[in-house]
Amino acid sequence: MSLVRIEGLRKSFGKLEVLRGIDLDIAEHEVVCLIGASGSGKSTLLRCLNLLEPVDAGRIVIGDEEITARGVDVNRIRRGIGIVFQAYNLFPHMSVLENVTLGPRKALGMPRSTAEAEATELLARFGLADKSDEYPDRLSGGQQQRVAIVRALALKPAVMLLDEVTSALDPELVAEVLNVIRELAAGGMTMLIATHEMGFARDSASRVCFLDDGVILEQGAPAQIFSHPSEPRTRQFLDRIIAAGRL
Amino acid sequence: MRAAFFDWGKYRDSFPAISRAFLLNVKIFCIAEAFILVFALLLAVLRSLPGPVFFPIRALAIAYADFFRGVPTILVIALLGFGAPALAIDGIPTSTTFWGVVSLVLIYTAYVSEVYRAGIESVHPSQEAAARSLGLTRGQALTSVVLPQAVRRVIPPLLNDFIGLQKDTALVGILGSVEAFKQAQIEVSADFNFTHYLVAATLFVAITIPLARFTDWLVARDRRRRLAGSLT
Numbered sequence: 001m002s003l004v005r006i007e008g009l010r011k012s013f014g015k016l017e018v019l020r021g022i023d024l025d026i027a028e029h030e031v032v033c034l035i036g037a038s039g040s041g042k043s044t045l046l047r048c049l050n051l052l053e054p055v056d057a058g059r060i061v062i063g064d065e066e067i068t069a070r071g072v073d074v075n076r077i078r079r080g081i082g083i084v085f086q087a088y089n090l091f092p093h094m095s096v097l098e099n100v101t102l103g104p105r106k107a108l109g110m111p112r113s114t115a116e117a118e119a120t121e122l123l124a125r126f127g128l129a130d131k132s133d134e135y136p137d138r139l140s141g142g143q144q145q146r147v148a149i150v151r152a153l154a155l156k157p158a159v160m161l162l163d164e165v166t167s168a169l170d171p172e173l174v175a176e177v178l179n180v181i182r183e184l185a186a187g188g189m190t191m192l193i194a195t196h197e198m199g200f201a202r203d204s205a206s207r208v209c210f211l212d213d214g215v216i217l218e219q220g221a222p223a224q225i226f227s228h229p230s231e232p233r234t235r236q237f238l239d240r241i242i243a244a245g246r247l
Numbered sequence: 248m249r250a251a252f253f254d255w256g257k258y259r260d261s262f263p264a265i266s267r268a269f270l271l272n273v274k275i276f277c278i279a280e281a282f283i284l285v286f287a288l289l290l291a292v293l294r295s296l297p298g299p300v301f302f303p304i305r306a307l308a309i310a311y312a313d314f315f316r317g318v319p320t321i322l323v324i325a326l327l328g329f330g331a332p333a334l335a336i337d338g339i340p341t342s343t344t345f346w347g348v349v350s351l352v353l354i355y356t357a358y359v360s361e362v363y364r365a366g367i368e369s370v371h372p373s374q375e376a377a378a379r380s381l382g383l384t385r386g387q388a389l390t391s392v393v394l395p396q397a398v399r400r401v402i403p404p405l406l407n408d409f410i411g412l413q414k415d416t417a418l419v420g421i422l423g424s425v426e427a428f429k430q431a432q433i434e435v436s437a438d439f440n441f442t443h444y445l446v447a448a449t450l451f452v453a454i455t456i457p458l459a460r461f462t463d464w465l466v467a468r469d470r471r472r473r474l475a476g477s478l479t
Binding site for chain 2 (some may be wrong): 050052075076078079081082083085087089090091092093102103106107108135137138151152155
């Protein structure tokens with residue numbers, strides 16, 4: 001049974017139709033990579049899944065609950081879905097430890113001592129133990145993004161959404177973040193990842209979806225999508241990526 | 248002219264009385280400031296409520312800010328300070344100083360709420376999105392993430408308004424409350440020497456300067472803590 005089921009999802013901003021009927025099932029432990037040009041709707045899809053954007057039509061079901069139903073407790077839903085943003089979005093006025101414990105303390109009502117113990121353990125697991133008292137502005141981009149991942153993990157989400165989490169990073173910092181994601185995948189975390197890192201998608205995804213103009217034009221195993229895409233648009237997109245030396 | 252404005256002997260003579268009167272200015276300032284900080288924040292938050300449901304509240308908040316920023320302070324003080332006690336209704340305080348404080352709170356709440364609002368709007372929406380994505384409610388996102396950053400950013404302009412408030416406490420003197428300016432006026436009317444006004448002026452300046460340095464220190468400390476070790 002699928003953990004995430006998206007049916008006929010539509011979303012417009014004014015006259016601009018960004019998502020034009022997305023259907024996607026994600027099984028537990030699956031790592032699905034969304035690829036496609038900027039503006040194809042990858043980020044919007046992730047934001048809709050986290051209810052940061054209200055959807056216009058269609059349904060999203062996570063587990064056995066329709067999260068797009070009327071009157072659902074959006075705060076409870078969001079606690080079960082971790083999202084990591086391109087620009088990290090850490091809270092600059094809080095230390096790393098405070099960033100990570102804010103969710104568990106405020107949203108889950110966890111006592112500070114428990115939240116801090118769990119956060120410290122998570123930070124250590126991702127090589128950030130010595131950074132817990134630092135403020136975000138003092139960390140490198142790679143470290144900040146790893147903190148953002150830990151912050152999302154602190155709520156023990158059932159699924160993680162990663163929105164081009166390496167796009168804002170200097171090239172030499174990309175690997176440390178991708179390694180964290182690989183580790184999560186190896187640990188069985190269900191993930192939906194919007195990415196421009198084609199090498200990563202090819203090696204680590206269980207499935208790759210090519211988004212084009214608000215629809216999933218083509219999906220399949222990475223080997224199939226990257227080596228034998230059936231749609232001309234997919235081929236065109238991949239050719240441009242190869243020409244740019246990114247694959 | 249020197250004798251009329253800078254008479255050292257007169258300065259020394261009236262200094263103790265005017266200093267004592269100045270304590271009332273400080274008192275008015277402190278009490279008013281405490282209320283203003285809270286009310287203005289509340290007003291700014293009301294004004295930033297999203298969606299059509301809150302339109303009436305937003306409209307009221309805007310009307311309030313427009314009105315009390317538009318009316319001259321001295322007019323509100325005269326209206327409430329002379330008017331309210333004149334009603335002679337049981338339970339309404341008759342202290343002119345009380346109504347002076349109320350007037351200052353009404354006016355400065357309007358000004359300071361605009362400062363807070365600028366601060367709230369300067370916090371990028373992605374910060375609230377990040378907080379909400381962790382399952383925080385709108386209120387929690389506001390109090391834990393948006394407001395702490397907003398308030399830090401507006402500390403210098405906040406101080407600017409409080410220097411204005413500190414000076415405007417002198418306006419309460421028109422109601423007859425014997426604060427520094429009123430006391431100086433009394434002294435001047437006794438000997439027609441304007442040095443007494445200078446005494447009041449030095450007292451106002453003397454309290455403004457430490458206030459300004461304190462704010463600089465607060466801002467620098469916050470910056471140091473966030474950026475220590477990095478190059479920027």
